[in-house]
Amino acid sequence: MANSxxxxxxxxxxxxxxxxxxxxNITLKINKGERILVLGPSGCGKSTLTLCLNGIIPQLIKGKxxxxxxxxGMSAADTPISSLSQHIGIVFQDPESQFCMLTVKxxxxxxxxxxxxARKNMEEKIKSSLEKVDLLPYYEWMLNRLSGGMKQRVSxxxxxxxxxxxxxxxxxxxxxxxxxxxxxxxIITKLPKDKTLIxxxxxxxxFIDIFDRILLIDNRGRVVAFDYTKEFFLNYQxxxxxxxxxLPQISKYIYKLYKSGIKLDxxxxxKEEAKKAFEKNTNIRQQxxxxxKQEISKDICRPAGSYKGSCNPDQCIVKVENLCHKFRxxxxxxxxxxxxxxNKGDFLGIVGNNGSGKTTLxxxxxxLYPTKLPSKITIYNPNSSKYREAKKDEILELIxxxxxxxxxxxxEDSVYKEIAYGLKVKGCDALSxxxxxxxxxxxxxxxxxxxxxxxxxxxGQKRKLSVASILVMDHEIVILDEPTFGLDYITTxxxxxLLVRLNKKGTTVIIITHDMNIIFKYTRNLLVLKxxxxxxxxxxxxxxxxxxxxxxxxxxxPLLYELYSEVSSYAIL
Amino acid sequence: xxxxxxxxxxxxxxxxNPSIKLILIIILVFTITFAYxxxxxxxxxxxxxxxxxxxxxxxxxQIFKMILPLSFILAGITVxxxxxxxxxxxxxxNIILSWKTIQxxxxxxxxxxxxxxxxxxxxxxxxxxxxxxxxTDFILSLIVQLRLNPKIGYSTLVGYRFIPLxxxxxxxxxxxxxxxxxxxxxxVIAKIKRFKKYAxxxxxxxxxxxxRVAIAMSSKCFCAYPKRTxxxxxxxxxxxxxxxxxxxxxxxxxxxxxxxxNILNWxxxxxx
Numbered sequence: 001m002a003n004s005x006x007x008x009x010x011x012x013x014x015x016x017x018x019x020x021x022x023x024x025n026i027t028l029k030i031n032k033g034e035r036i037l038v039l040g041p042s043g044c045g046k047s048t049l050t051l052c053l054n055g056i057i058p059q060l061i062k063g064k065x066x067x068x069x070x071x072x073g074m075s076a077a078d079t080p081i082s083s084l085s086q087h088i089g090i091v092f093q094d095p096e097s098q099f100c101m102l103t104v105k106x107x108x109x110x111x112x113x114x115x116x117x118a119r120k121n122m123e124e125k126i127k128s129s130l131e132k133v134d135l136l137p138y139y140e141w142m143l144n145r146l147s148g149g150m151k152q153r154v155s156x157x158x159x160x161x162x163x164x165x166x167x168x169x170x171x172x173x174x175x176x177x178x179x180x181x182x183x184x185x186x187i188i189t190k191l192p193k194d195k196t197l198i199x200x201x202x203x204x205x206x207f208i209d210i211f212d213r214i215l216l217i218d219n220r221g222r223v224v225a226f227d228y229t230k231e232f233f234l235n236y237q238x239x240x241x242x243x244x245x246x247l248p249q250i251s252k253y254i255y256k257l258y259k260s261g262i263k264l265d266x267x268x269x270x271k272e273e274a275k276k277a278f279e280k281n282t283n284i285r286q287q288x289x290x291x292x293k294q295e296i297s298k299d300i301c302r303p304a305g306s307y308k309g310s311c312n313p314d315q316c317i318v319k320v321e322n323l324c325h326k327f328r329x330x331x332x333x334x335x336x337x338x339x340x341x342x343n344k345g346d347f348l349g350i351v352g353n354n355g356s357g358k359t360t361l362x363x364x365x366x367x368l369y370p371t372k373l374p375s376k377i378t379i380y381n382p383n384s385s386k387y388r389e390a391k392k393d394e395i396l397e398l399i400x401x402x403x404x405x406x407x408x409x410x411x412e413d414s415v416y417k418e419i420a421y422g423l424k425v426k427g428c429d430a431l432s433x434x435x436x437x438x439x440x441x442x443x444x445x446x447x448x449x450x451x452x453x454x455x456x457x458x459x460g461q462k463r464k465l466s467v468a469s470i471l472v473m474d475h476e477i478v479i480l481d482e483p484t485f486g487l488d489y490i491t492t493x494x495x496x497x498l499l500v501r502l503n504k505k506g507t508t509v510i511i512i513t514h515d516m517n518i519i520f521k522y523t524r525n526l527l528v529l530k531x532x533x534x535x536x537x538x539x540x541x542x543x544x545x546x547x548x549x550x551x552x553x554x555x556x557x558p559l560l561y562e563l564y565s566e567v568s569s570y571a572i573l
Numbered sequence: 574x575x576x577x578x579x580x581x582x583x584x585x586x587x588x589x590n591p592s593i594k595l596i597l598i599i600i601l602v603f604t605i606t607f608a609y610x611x612x613x614x615x616x617x618x619x620x621x622x623x624x625x626x627x628x629x630x631x632x633x634x635q636i637f638k639m640i641l642p643l644s645f646i647l648a649g650i651t652v653x654x655x656x657x658x659x660x661x662x663x664x665x666x667n668i669i670l671s672w673k674t675i676q677x678x679x680x681x682x683x684x685x686x687x688x689x690x691x692x693x694x695x696x697x698x699x700x701x702x703x704x705x706x707x708x709t710d711f712i713l714s715l716i717v718q719l720r721l722n723p724k725i726g727y728s729t730l731v732g733y734r735f736i737p738l739x740x741x742x743x744x745x746x747x748x749x750x751x752x753x754x755x756x757x758x759x760x761v762i763a764k765i766k767r768f769k770k771y772a773x774x775x776x777x778x779x780x781x782x783x784x785r786v787a788i789a790m791s792s793k794c795f796c797a798y799p800k801r802t803x804x805x806x807x808x809x810x811x812x813x814x815x816x817x818x819x820x821x822x823x824x825x826x827x828x829x830x831x832x833x834x835n836i837l838n839w840x841x842x843x844x845x
Contacts, residue, residue: 098786
């Protein structure tokens with residue numbers, strides 16, 4: 001068996017309708033104990049491929065299959081899912097909707113019960129699998145009280161208890177904050193070597209050390225490359241970039257060096273390897289450092305003058321004083337004693353881990369929840385002839401808000417009507433509505449889809465539409481809650497550039513995100529929330545020096561910056 | 574919308590097998606339905622409260638908290654029953670109040686109280702069951718003792734887990750629409766209209782979640798074998814048999830006493 005591989009695909013194709021192939025002519029072999037990363041643009045069929053491996057497709061979800069998949073010699077299309085599942089386990093993307101029980105121990109027991117494990121052996125198995133994911137103290141807990149990262153670890157523990165040899169992770173961290181992502185990547189790294197791992201993931205900086213080989217699939221479902229990690233990032237860098245797939249930061253930098261003639265041996269992929277290369281190759285140190293500095297100043301520490309927006313330091317637009325907020329059911333403050341001001345034309349980032357109160361704060365600013373004195377939030381109306389406090393009914397006209405889940409805000413049954421909706425409610429005349437809507441459709445690249453029902457769009461298109469329907473209103477302030485969540489590199493860059501353009505025209509942009517790369521690349525000022533308290537408020541550049549706060553609030557700085565600050569001592573020598 | 578909720582405690586009632594508890598309650602409540610006097614349901618209501626507080630270790634305050642939102646409906650039904658009672662059915666009418674066509678007699682008050690106490694009796698025994706029964710144990714007991722199909726049983730558990738999730742989603746949609754400038758009115762009719770509008774996104778979200786869970790369950794070998802083992806031990810134990818005997822005996826004694834003192838009135842006959 002060792003030579004024939006644990007998983008073997010031969011000319012495998014799949015389509016839901018018999019015509020449009022999601023996966024096309026895939027032939028590959030995965031060996032026992034290998035750790036494989038699957039990369040590709042969104043919608044390229046990565047998740048479909050994983051569901052084909054354990055027979056869910058085509059047995060539970062129907063479609064047309066050509067070619068074969070052999071898992072441990074069994075044909076995936078014909079062997080019952082229940083038999084295949086004894087060898088393959090999957091951790092899914094959404095922590096909420098992969099559990100069927102209410103408590104941690106019951107959830108892990110569920111898989112064991114299905115496999116007819118005797119009751120007397122269960123407790124020991126449950127406990128030992130929880131120990132492997134560092135969650136033993138939570139044995140009795142209700143699942144809904146756990147954080148996202150913990151839920152994903154419980155999900156992994158339930159697979160470890162069932163002792164499946166092949167573990168698949170379908171974007172396990174995409175719903176998690178930086179802390180949860182680190183927890184999950186650490187646990188995956190520690191998994192025993194005899195498990196075969198197949199991982200779909202975007203956040204490569206945290207995961208890059210895990211993989212042996214990388215599989216790249218293009219948007220037509222074809223295999224472009226399947227190569228060892230280092231060779232992969234050396235040889236396919238251009239193609240990956242073109243597809244809009246995220247690249248690990250260090251590899252991007254090393255590739256740039258490579259192109260400029262500095263060829264480090266062993267192609268470093270993580271920070272430690274890069275540091276070692278710096279130590280060893282004294283002759284190229286200065287030159288490498290210069291390139292690094294250039295990269296940093298482009299994406300992370302932008303010089304103060306590079307913000308072209310018209311941020312007016314004298315014109316305050318949002319003022320938050322002594323803000324405290326408590327939800328009815330809870331006895332803990334969701335937000336406690338928050339004070340800050342936002343000036344007109346600012347590009348503000350709000351960060352903090354899940355449950356730190358970011359969304360609550362944003363919803364308070366647009367007065368979705370009432371505030372009680374001495375908490376006070378004042379919005380100023382810069383448009384009126386006299387600069388003054390905005391009245392309650394003006395607030396929604398001044399501030400636009402893009403929700404975390406785009407589907408929540410869809411009100412109409414076509415893309416065009418969806419974008420025009422706000423203008424119609426506002427009472428604009430038909431001519432200007434159609435002009436503005438057409439313009440917005442063009443900017444977002446949604447022209448061809450203008451008659452489609454919003455619910456039929458892909459995840460990325462839904463996100464674009466939800467942003468478009470708010471931006472078309474020309475609000476004075478735009479608040480975006482996780483706008484880049486689940487988007488690929490190209491879509492993210494386009495969206496952020498659009499926000500930068502708006503900001504230059506004077507719109508105040510407030511963005512809530514987990515992505516520290518976006519924060520450092522685009523925002524001028526930053527609020528850091530930690531357990532409902534304001535841990536930092538000030539310019540984003542200054543935040544880079546606040547090592548204590550960065551550590552205690554479980555946020556990270558971009559890897560390249562870490563490398564930069566760690567090797568800067570060598571460079572001076 | 575959470576009138577009744579489960580209270581995690583370690584008590585006698587919590588330890589009783591859910592299926593046994595359910596069957597006993599159904600039999601008792603069914604029997605009480607045939608009692609046409611206010612005293613019988615009243616006495617059994619008191620018995621329920623005693624059981625919940627003493628055997629279930631749940632404070633009286635919590636019981637009233639749960640019943641309070643429904644007390645208006647309860648009072649409404651009682652008053653309507655008093656007014657709508659057909660006084661012609663009475664052998665002797667003691668008129669207390671007479672206004673236009675409405676006649677309130679001792680008989681009609683008795684009838685109203687009968688209906689009122691009967692409903693409160695239903696409510697209290699429902700609380701007794703819900704507040705002291707772990708939902709997971711309940712479903713497992715239905716599967717093990719009452720031979721419910723595991724596929725249906727486990728799906729029900731998943732559905733139970735989705736209720737709070739969907740109510741959060743509903744709130745989010747409401748907020749999002751408000752921000753988009755939709756004028757959301759208050760009132761019952763507006764609420765129903767709104768629900769119709771929100772149904773599409775809610776359904777889409779729920780259907781997707783449901784499919785994801787179904788995939789997750791299948792990939793954890795759900796129904797791999799015709800049988801399954803159970804981590805939780807939901808057997809019928811000694812305590813269940815003892816509780817059944819005591820509960821039945823006590824109920825029979827109460828019924829016997831009520832009959833002996835001519836208080837119990839079986840069936841729909843005129844009230845004495």
